[in-house]
Amino acid sequence: AQSVAQPEDQVNVAEGNPLTVKCTYSVSGNPYLFWYVQYPNRGLQFLLKYITGDNLVKGSYGFEAEFNKSQTSFHLKKPSALVSDSALYFCAVRDNLGDYKLSFGAGTTVTVRA
Amino acid sequence: DGGITQSPKYLFRKEGQNVTLSCEQNLNHDAMYWYRQDPGQGLRLIYYSQIVNDFQKGDIAEGYSVSREKKESFPLTVTSAQKNPTAFYLCASGQGYYEQYFGPGTRLTVT
Numbered sequence: 001a002q003s004v005a006q007p008e009d010q011v012n013v014a015e016g017n018p019l020t021v022k023c024t025y026s027v028s029g030n031p032y033l034f035w036y037v038q039y040p041n042r043g044l045q046f047l048l049k050y051i052t053g054d055n056l057v058k059g060s061y062g063f064e065a066e067f068n069k070s071q072t073s074f075h076l077k078k079p080s081a082l083v084s085d086s087a088l089y090f091c092a093v094r095d096n097l098g099d100y101k102l103s104f105g106a107g108t109t110v111t112v113r114a
Numbered sequence: 115d116g117g118i119t120q121s122p123k124y125l126f127r128k129e130g131q132n133v134t135l136s137c138e139q140n141l142n143h144d145a146m147y148w149y150r151q152d153p154g155q156g157l158r159l160i161y162y163s164q165i166v167n168d169f170q171k172g173d174i175a176e177g178y179s180v181s182r183e184k185k186e187s188f189p190l191t192v193t194s195a196q197k198n199p200t201a202f203y204l205c206a207s208g209q210g211y212y213e214q215y216f217g218p219g220t221r222l223t224v225t
Binding site: 032034036041042043044045046049051090094096099100101102104105106107 | 118120145147155156157159162164170172202204206208210211212213214215216217218219221
């Protein structure tokens with residue numbers, strides 16, 4: 001079984017401040033972890049992934065995420081947020097044992113104020 | 115120009131009518147997926163197909179049907195048996211255990 005939790009429905013930050021969106025996961029085997037962003041009335045855009053290797057993963061638009069196996073977390077971070085980062089963010093996971101299905105978190109709405 | 119296309123962007127139907135949503139990909143991906151998104155909720159998997167001529171039910175398959183006759187195409191039919199069909203429908207494709215790529219979505223409204 002696999003599941004994802006995004007404990008915060010909303011995150012509010014000021015432009016220029018660091019942004020963190022939290023994600024914890026549960027899988028039976030080894031995790032494959034993903035972050036996506038969704039703008040209103042649009043599809044999801046892939047930001048970054050962790051498959052194996054370095055625990056710090058860098059992705060699109062200046063985002064990065066840190067894989068922490070002991071805490072089963074994969075938090076998304078951006079050192080300096082932009083107003084244009086305001087969107088809905090989804091964390092997703094699959095394990096390496098079953099089929100190709102992804103399990104998504106409920107999403108976190110990020111608002112960056114000018 | 116590679117990607118996933120979904121049509122139409124907006125769709126309106128009367129209750130009791132079946133409706134088919136189109137999804138096409140030119141990424142040469144083996145797997146394709148259909149998700150439903152409701153306000154304030156995450157994505158819920160309706161059906162998925164890991165190879166042509168094969169598909170499996172997801173978490174909320176009741177009232178939906180699919181076909182996968184071609185690698186590029188994975189149409190979703192929302193039948194009259196689906197009790198609450200109004201939603202935003204997202205199609206995705208992927209290769210193996212790696213990331214999925216999403217289409218722009220179809221917003222279905224049933225009245």
